[in-house]
Amino acid sequence: MKANIRSIRKQRKYSEEFKRRLVSDFEKGKFSVPQLEKLHGVPHATIYRWIYKFSIFNESGFRVIEMKDSSNKKMKELEARVKELERTVGRKQIMIDYLEKMMEIAKDELDIDIKKNFGTPQSTGSGKTNKK
Template sequence: MKMLKTGKRINSHRKFSEEFKRKLVDDFEKGVMSVPQMQKLYGVCNALIYRWIYKYSTYNEKNIRIVEMKDSQTHRLKELEEKVKELERTVGQKQIMIDYLEK
């Protein structure tokens, strides 16, 4: 935010090229960056990024809402997947022991 010496704010209006907008949408679609990451990196309001996604996305259909998982949900999903793998290994080991004991 820019300010004059008198303490008044100077409103600045930035224009973004269509190429820049399409690059952000492409990065979002490929999973390179999430909207919050783009917002922090480029200093662009997330509502504006979502507007570009709705406008330029190749996957977007009219009246479809884009839902993005938050980092904590993604982390929780990975934790649960690891737990499932661990339990599957344990069950497999137990099955081997049962087969061995039955013989």
């Protein structure tokens, strides 16, 4: 015989401070609604309800809609930043290659070994040196 089991619906109670903090994070652009939903485990409909209730920008009769353009804009800004950093790394690599070539030319033509010479014995320390 099966037991009569009903699913118990759990209701969560959130403090007003928590609600306002989520709305504030959304308004400042720190997080999007889907990000807040994943981060705190609160349904997006509930977050939108809090936005309507607590937002300082919300006027009655207007609906708050999160534009995908803002997410796309952030993504494009990050991609631009990555490209800028890649260009910087490329310039640095060109400079390294140039300096290595100059050290090679100095060694071949001027007989100056700029790179560390591994055949040289190690220094014995900072002892007194004889002055002439």
